[in-house]
Amino acid sequence: MTHKKSAITIDDLGKRYLLGSGGGERYRALRDVIVNGITGLFKRDRSQQEQKEFWALRNVSLRVEEGKSFGVIGRNGAGKSTLLKLISQITEPTEGEIRLRGRVASLLEVGTGFHPELTGRENIFMNGSIMGMTNAEIKRKFDEIVDFAEIAKFLDTPVKRYSSGMYVRLAFAVAAHLETEILLIDEVLAVGDAKFQKKCLSKMENVSASGKTIMFVSHNMASVKNLCSKCIWLDSGRVKMIDDADKVIDSYLLAGEEMGAQKVWNDQDAPQNSWVKMRSVRLLNESEEPAANFKTSEPVLIELVFEVADDGNRIVTGYHMFRRGTFLFSASDQDHNEEKNIRYGKGVHKVVCVVPANLLNYGEHNLEFVIGVNNAQIKTGEVLSFRVFNDYPTEWLGEVRPKLEWRI
Ligand SMILES: Nc1ncnc2c1ncn2[C@@H]1O[C@H](COP(=O)(O)OP(=O)(O)OP(=O)(O)O)[C@@H](O)[C@H]1O
Ligand SMILES: [Mg+2]
Structure with missing residues (x-):
């Protein structure tokens, strides 16, 4: 009392x-x-x-x-x-x-x-x-x-x-x-x-x-x-x-509750199968510094580091992007060039995907990473989180906020 x-x-x-x-x-x-x-x-x-x-x-x-x-x-x-x-x-x-x-x-x-x-x-x-x-x-x-x-x-x-x-x-x-x-x-x-x-x-x-x-x-x-x-x-x-x-x-x-802009796995906890193992994921700003807050006018760099056990596997990496619980889009390194299924050899690899400026809308965004290897898949669940802030003080409807060309 x-x-x-x-x-x-x-x-x-x-x-x-x-x-x-x-x-x-x-x-x-x-x-x-x-x-x-x-x-x-x-x-x-x-x-x-x-x-x-x-x-x-x-x-x-x-x-x-x-x-x-x-x-x-x-x-x-x-x-x-x-x-x-x-x-x-x-x-x-x-x-x-x-x-x-x-x-x-x-x-x-x-x-x-x-x-x-x-x-x-x-x-x-x-x-x-x-x-x-x-x-x-x-x-x-x-x-x-x-x-x-x-x-x-x-x-x-x-x-x-x-x-x-x-x-x-x-x-x-x-x-x-x-x-x-x-x-x-x-x-x-x-x-x-x-x-x-x-x-x-x-x-x-x-x-x-x-x-x-x-x-x-x-x-x-x-x-x-x-x-x-x-x-x-x-x-x-x-x-x-x-x-x-x-x-x-x-x-x-x-409790380790805070989902941040970076996640590093130790050997046992890492999402993995016999071919690949996730090492770390993180978010970077344009200057390649770790960041958790972005403006709509800034690009978001998404980095994945993973380890491959042997040569000769068919490996594709990617992620799923969510905004306030809504599945926004998925992205994959298959878009990297015409040659599908980039072959990653034995060793540690780092891939970075650039989400361009003026695409994401404001609010909390979460990421889940996926690696497809041969015919299997490993997934991280939603592990990273970041926020996007409007450059302008008005609210904008819709899940994304693309800046498009207008012909007037
Ligand atoms: N207008 C809305 N319509 C539907 N769902 C919403 C709306 N506003 C918030 N939510 C959902 O309600 C939940 C709580 O959102 P809230 O914004 O309160 O979270 P938060 O704790 O402030 O998160 P953060 O740390 O990212 O700011 C989230 O799942 C969010 O997606
Ligand atoms: Mg909030």
Whole structure:
């Protein structure tokens, strides 16, 4: 029993989506509805056939005490963003209840931010008023926000012209500075540069010290540990553990739950048969550095290292790409040249597939690797995970976002 008041009380919360509909429902920020300008062409609801049900979140109950920081962790697709979207009322719960004490400011995933046609200045005022602030209150905070975001020069530019970095800086500054009692922050910080991420984390510490309640989603365990006293670990939409942040994070890391941008197998665990053995897989950016976050305008390099026991086998490598649970495409080294079935001799081989810039849409992507050898196959299951961020602040419908030639 605690005598402290709860800022956030959640009872038996559940959210059900329809699988394969690529969105189930179009979530839409309140501010989009107010401004009412969102481009109809890409935002229109589509009629869809009956699809399989899927619970993104279920039976989640928790309390966050006033003035505390609460972490949310779990592997990709665990339901973290869904939880924050529900709390910020961007989407409706299918079941259960959420009670909040105070106003909420949030910095969530793409599609929930500013209005693209409005300038930085206009967006600050619009956000403030949506959060229930008076004009005088917003004016008082205005300079601090602009200063923190480092966008003074671009204040009167529509935010659709901002780089993703500028956009996130402004969005964070607004959420953190406005006078709300509760602050929700999703992973988005990952797009900022390292210096800005640090600045945001220390701002959150200040905000927390000043008595605001914070809910913080991150894959960066060090930041969660640093900022949060309590933490929830979500696993496939269910609560795996709620406890002191230190305990939860230790268990999470021990369980090796975090699907990352790299996987190295040891001899016994490696997917293998008598002809081939997987060694490692990883994701690289254009400069061939390991990376887990990509912009839509960047290529994604996918590397597979494997070992072949003997000469003379017919071997084909490839992978399956998934986006938010949807099978996007498969790729194979058979596309490498006209000569089908490249022959890999005895020894260790490295292949890299380049997914071109301007093909993937935003969101979490997972990879499963496959090696076909003679008439058998070895598969890794989904082992790698990465996220793609929009270069522009608008949400784009569809599983991919190809940049095509237009003849006009
Ligand atoms: N609008 C939607 N329609 C259908 N399914 C959805 C929708 N939004 C999310 N999902 C699915 O719900 C599950 C939970 O998604 P969510 O975005 O909450 O995960 P997450 O924990 O935030 O993951 P990540 O760490 O990658 O951000 C995922 O399987 C996702 O594909
Ligand atoms: Mg998320």
